[in-house]
Amino acid sequence: MKRQALVAVAAATALVLTGCASGSDTGSKxxxxxxxxxxxxxxxxxxxxxxEEETGIKVTVDTFDSNETMISKLAAGGSGYDVVEPSQYAxxxxxxxxxxxxxxxxxxxxxxxxxxxxxxxxxxxxNKYSIPWVWGTTGLMYxxxxxxxxxxTSWSSMFDEKYKGKIYxxxxxxxxxxxxxxxxxxxxxxxxxxxxxxxxxxxIEQKKLLAGYNSTNYDELVVSGxxxxxxxxxxxxxxxxxxxxxDVHYVLPKEGGTLWVxxxxxxxxxxxxxxxxxxxxxxxxxxxxxxxxxxxxxxTANVAANDLITDKTMLDNPAVFAPEDQLEKSExxxxxxxxxxxYQDGWTRVKAS
Amino acid sequence: MVTTAAQTAKPATVVKPRxxxxxxxxxxxxxxxxxxxxxxxxxxxxxxxxxxxSFATSDQYGAVTGGFTFESYLALxxxxxxxxxxxxxxxxxxxxxxxxxxxxIVSNYIVAQSPQRQSLLLLLLIVxxxxxxxVRTFAWITLLGNGGPILWFAHLLGIPLDPLVPSQTAVxxxxxxxxxxxxxxxIYASMRGIDPSLKEAATDLGCxxxxxxxxxxxxxxxxxxxxxxxxxxxxxxxxxxxPVLLGGGKELLVGNLIVTLYTEFRNQPMGAALSMVLLVLMxxxxxxxxxxxxxxxxxx
Amino acid sequence: xxxxxxxxxxxxxVFLYVPIVAVVVYSFNASPRTSSWEGLxxxxxxxxxxxxxxxxxxxxxxxxxxxxxxxxxxxxFLSALALTRYRFKGRAFFLGAIVLPLIIPEIVxxxxxxxxxxxxxxxxxxxxxxxxxxxxxxxxxxxxxxGSLSSLDPSLPEAATDLGCxxxxxxxxxxxxxxxxxxxxxxxxxxxxxxxxxxxxTFTSGVGTTTMPLRxxxxxxxxxxxxxxxxxxxxxxxxxxIIFAVGLQQMRRILVGxxxxxxxxxxxxxxxxxxxxxxxx
Numbered sequence: 001m002k003r004q005a006l007v008a009v010a011a012a013t014a015l016v017l018t019g020c021a022s023g024s025d026t027g028s029k030x031x032x033x034x035x036x037x038x039x040x041x042x043x044x045x046x047x048x049x050x051x052e053e054e055t056g057i058k059v060t061v062d063t064f065d066s067n068e069t070m071i072s073k074l075a076a077g078g079s080g081y082d083v084v085e086p087s088q089y090a091x092x093x094x095x096x097x098x099x100x101x102x103x104x105x106x107x108x109x110x111x112x113x114x115x116x117x118x119x120x121x122x123x124x125x126x127n128k129y130s131i132p133w134v135w136g137t138t139g140l141m142y143x144x145x146x147x148x149x150x151x152x153t154s155w156s157s158m159f160d161e162k163y164k165g166k167i168y169x170x171x172x173x174x175x176x177x178x179x180x181x182x183x184x185x186x187x188x189x190x191x192x193x194x195x196x197x198x199x200x201x202x203x204i205e206q207k208k209l210l211a212g213y214n215s216t217n218y219d220e221l222v223v224s225g226x227x228x229x230x231x232x233x234x235x236x237x238x239x240x241x242x243x244x245x246x247d248v249h250y251v252l253p254k255e256g257g258t259l260w261v262x263x264x265x266x267x268x269x270x271x272x273x274x275x276x277x278x279x280x281x282x283x284x285x286x287x288x289x290x291x292x293x294x295x296x297x298x299x300t301a302n303v304a305a306n307d308l309i310t311d312k313t314m315l316d317n318p319a320v321f322a323p324e325d326q327l328e329k330s331e332x333x334x335x336x337x338x339x340x341x342x343y344q345d346g347w348t349r350v351k352a353s
Numbered sequence: 354m355v356t357t358a359a360q361t362a363k364p365a366t367v368v369k370p371r372x373x374x375x376x377x378x379x380x381x382x383x384x385x386x387x388x389x390x391x392x393x394x395x396x397x398x399x400x401x402x403x404x405x406x407s408f409a410t411s412d413q414y415g416a417v418t419g420g421f422t423f424e425s426y427l428a429l430x431x432x433x434x435x436x437x438x439x440x441x442x443x444x445x446x447x448x449x450x451x452x453x454x455x456x457x458i459v460s461n462y463i464v465a466q467s468p469q470r471q472s473l474l475l476l477l478l479i480v481x482x483x484x485x486x487x488v489r490t491f492a493w494i495t496l497l498g499n500g501g502p503i504l505w506f507a508h509l510l511g512i513p514l515d516p517l518v519p520s521q522t523a524v525x526x527x528x529x530x531x532x533x534x535x536x537x538x539x540i541y542a543s544m545r546g547i548d549p550s551l552k553e554a555a556t557d558l559g560c561x562x563x564x565x566x567x568x569x570x571x572x573x574x575x576x577x578x579x580x581x582x583x584x585x586x587x588x589x590x591x592x593x594x595x596p597v598l599l600g601g602g603k604e605l606l607v608g609n610l611i612v613t614l615y616t617e618f619r620n621q622p623m624g625a626a627l628s629m630v631l632l633v634l635m636x637x638x639x640x641x642x643x644x645x646x647x648x649x650x651x652x653x
Numbered sequence: 654x655x656x657x658x659x660x661x662x663x664x665x666x667v668f669l670y671v672p673i674v675a676v677v678v679y680s681f682n683a684s685p686r687t688s689s690w691e692g693l694x695x696x697x698x699x700x701x702x703x704x705x706x707x708x709x710x711x712x713x714x715x716x717x718x719x720x721x722x723x724x725x726x727x728x729x730f731l732s733a734l735a736l737t738r739y740r741f742k743g744r745a746f747f748l749g750a751i752v753l754p755l756i757i758p759e760i761v762x763x764x765x766x767x768x769x770x771x772x773x774x775x776x777x778x779x780x781x782x783x784x785x786x787x788x789x790x791x792x793x794x795x796x797x798x799x800g801s802l803s804s805l806d807p808s809l810p811e812a813a814t815d816l817g818c819x820x821x822x823x824x825x826x827x828x829x830x831x832x833x834x835x836x837x838x839x840x841x842x843x844x845x846x847x848x849x850x851x852x853x854x855t856f857t858s859g860v861g862t863t864t865m866p867l868r869x870x871x872x873x874x875x876x877x878x879x880x881x882x883x884x885x886x887x888x889x890x891x892x893x894x895i896i897f898a899v900g901l902q903q904m905r906r907i908l909v910g911x912x913x914x915x916x917x918x919x920x921x922x923x924x925x926x927x928x929x930x931x932x933x934x
Contacts, residue, residue: 035860035861039871040868040871040872041872045705045706060860060861061706062858062860062861062862062863063863063867063868063871064871065855065867065870065871065873066616068415068615068616068617068619069616069855069856071415072764072767072856073767073777073856075416075771076767076768076770076771076772076777077771077772078771078774078776078777079777079859079860080776080777080859080860081860092414093414093415093619096412096413096414096416097414097415097416168601171597171602172617173613173617173618174617207603210601210603211519211601212519212600212601212602212603213597213601213602213603214519214601214602216598216873217494217873221499224498224499224500225499226498226499226516337413338413340413340618340619343618344614344618344620347613347617347618348433348434348605348610348613349433351602351603351605351610351613352433352436352437352440352605380739380820381735381738381739381741382735382741384731384732384734384735385731385732385735385736385747387727387728387731387732388728388729388731388732388735388747388751388791388795389732389747391728391784391787391788391791392747392750392751392753392788392791393750394769395766395769395784395785395787395788396750396751396753396754396762396788397750397753398769399762399765399766399768399769400753400757400762400765402765402768402769403757403761403762403765455661455665458658458661458662458665459661459662459665461655461658462655462658462659462661462662463662465655474662474666477666477669478666478669480892481669481670481672481673482845484673484676484885484888484889484892485849485865485866485869485884485885485888486849486851486866487851487866487869487870487873487881488676488869488881488882488884488885488888489672489673489676489885491881491882492672492673492675492676492679492882492885493672493675495675495679496671496672496675500690502675530668530669530672533665533669562654562655563654587755587756588755591756591758591759593758594851608758611758611760611761612758612760615760615761615764616760621764624760624761625761628757628758628761631756631757631758632756632757635756636756
């Protein structure tokens with residue numbers, strides 16, 4: 001029975017190996033591979049196909065649903081991934097744990113294509129470990145039919161008795177604290193214990209008004225009118241909802257904008273470094289970067305790609321590209337570092353209240 | 354849990370106090386090797402790591418850095434954790450009681466059918482659970498939410514009904530849904546062992562429906578009921594998808610808190626400590642269940 | 654009263670099937686939003702069959718499920734045989750250890766398993782997925798097999814041994830025929846556990862081995878389409894096909910757990926419930 005078990009495991013391995021091989025129909029036998037670990041919906045199929053055809057490299061794309069999952073996989077060692085796609089604060093975490101390789105800029109071309117905002121960002125000075133791919137803002141999504149035609153411009157509406165039971169917050173600590181901190185006039189990146197505590201109070205106060213915390217189908221809830229206002233991450237399905245529904249709007253709160261950005265980075269123990277560099281150069285090309293916007297409603301960090309965006313209304317869709325003046329004063333949400341314990345303590349209290 | 358499963362089986366199978374051969378110990382260990390290896394490598398070793406990590410510290414990037422401290426356990430003394438634990442225990446208790454009541458009714462009905470029909474009914478009970486959990490949960494969201502048939506029907510009748518998602522009602526509904534077969538099967542198994550003539554005798558002696566059940570059937574199905582209670586109660590504490598998707602994530606269950614500690618808070622030591630506490634609590638509840646069973650068996 | 658309770662039972666059955674019907678109905682919804690109905694369409698089935706990555710994950714899930722369930726059933730049988738037929742030191746320890754995965758939150762076990770695999774240099778992939786699912790399924794199969802074996806007359810295998818049968822012959826000629834349906838039950842149940850697992854899979858999957866529930870879970874973040882409903886509907890169809898293929902008669906024996914006589918129905922159903930307990934987290 002034990003031997004059978006071993007045989008079974010061996011057979012399983014063989015089956016999958018052959019399964020993988022039969023799945024690839026590009027390139028010759030000794031063509032190299034590239035393993036990408038990214039957010040679902042942020043690496044378009046057509047982009048992968050284009051890369052495979054051009055380089056003959058077989059690409060495997062796996063998707064994760066949280067930065068933390070991705071980091072724990074890398075931290076365990078020998079994950080086999082070459083390129084990962086951490087969000088801004090996750091770049092800091094991964095770098096802190098020595099999981100990412102320093103990028104050799106002698107091998108990279110096309111950094112000039114990026115928007116200034118994403119060159120030398122606060123979370124990764126000098127783009128030492130990561131190159132921005134798609135970005136977005138954390139703002140407010142609202143249904144104007146539900147609000148009775150009222151325009152929403154501020155976080156304060158999310159703390160307004162008037163919309164009680166029709167408000168959703170993102171089910172995410174860092175995102176919730178953006179609203180909590182900014183409504184009190186603090187920086188969304190506050191590291192101050194008293195400020196975080198004040199924000200916690202506001203969030204606990206706000207909880208009575210909430211229909212719930214939701215970071216999965218909140219866009220549908222706004223479209224259907226189940227929610228009047230929801231805290232929202234711009235991009236993809238939110239952008240699509242704004243584009244296709246006249247009464248669905250997305251705004252950056254006047255208290256200040258915040259940015260998130262998902263970046264490509266090369267894993268420290270990447271088995272296929274050369275292929276990884278090819279990928280980095282490839283994704284920096286304007287025509288490739290434009291695919292993310294054209295197909296998935298994501299805002300590309302590549303300013304040179306703007307001319308190649310087929311649906312020009314996307315450039316004016318605030319849920320895709322934030323207006324320039326607002327973008328200018330927006331800040332990245334970075335990792336709170338040691339101040340994390342204030343946030344942990346506060347958020348636990350908010351959720352348990 | 355093992356004890357319950359084994360013991361609920363006993364009344365019906367009548368295990369004679371047979372001598373179990375000790376001489377063939379070597380053969381027994383040979384049989385046990387694959388299981389023992391799996392358990393040691395894939396359950397005990399990981400749990401030792403979790404236990405170890407519960408006393409460790411982690412750096413600001415979330416990496417566990419070793420060291421030895423009781424900090425994580427001490428931090429759990431904050432009333433906020435007691436509240437979460439209390440709330441989870443409450444939800445688990447409510448879910449268990451409701452599942453037991455429904456489970457008892459359903460089992461009682463099934464046992465009265467012909468063997469052929471009994472099997473069909475059991476099959477019908479289990480089949481829905483062969484479909485993807487998330488798909489089923491989203492179906493509930495669709496059904497109970499705005500634009501769903503339930504609201505549509507209510508509005509058609511002129512009943513002003515709010516969408517049921519998110520709500521605690523929806524969470525309870527989904528929990529009962531998820532754990533119903535868990536409650537039905539052990540109770541059914543134990544009811545099947547009851548001699549039907551006992552019920553007839555009780556009726557002949559003038560017992561009403563209620564009396565028959567309170568004095569005869571329910572006491573005789575106690576092993577199954579306790580088993581069902583444990584199997585429902587213990588896993589409900591670890592639930593985390595249902596409260597988030599159907600409850601709006603406003604109430605924190607302990608399973609949910611552990612996930613947050615492991616991910617967003619990147620505080621693995623504290624997550625590990627909370628898990629150890631949970632483990633002890635669950636083992637205790639199982640031990641109590643087993644003791645209750647034992648006591649019952651002795652008195653019987 | 655009994656008649657009234659009969660109706661309650663029927664209502665409960667309807668309750669169990671309500672979401673299943675909804676899954677099927679909404680898979681034909683033309684609207685990309687599950688919250689509104691825009692008429693009949695096969696659009697999502699077309700999209701589903703064009704979604705290579707999703708179908709690839711289905712393949713992975715099936716392979717992992719079959720191997721994890723096969724191993725869990727085999728190992729569970731052997732362990733149960735030892736546990737029911739012999740008394741030895743460490744029995745309680747083994748039983749305690751085997752139920753650990755039922756008690757510990759899956760994320761905790763998953764992360765710990767990831768550390769174990771990482772530190773022992775095992776590459777994440779189908780093998781680690783199978784091992785991860787194996788440990789979650791093992792308590793179920795062991796308990797089912799224990800239930801089945803303890804209701805078995807122990808004199809039968811003993812007689813076989815006395816008559817000079819080798820252990821292998823005893824297994825193929827006596828034990829296997831007698832516990833076949835319990836084995837099938839173990840296999841089906843551990844397969845279901847594996848097939849629907851999300852959390853353990855998150856931490857044990859590797860390059861190119863994303864499982865189907867993982868894929869669905871990550872799709873939730875970018876927007877849910879009725880494509881998932883179409884997939885759900887097809888899986889239900891698959892289930893029905895399996896049920897009819899296995900045969901109602903066969904299923905009856907599995908569920909009632911009666912090998913030859915009707916007197917020991919407890920074992921299998923008793924432990925079937927364990928399965929749902931673990932899958933539904």
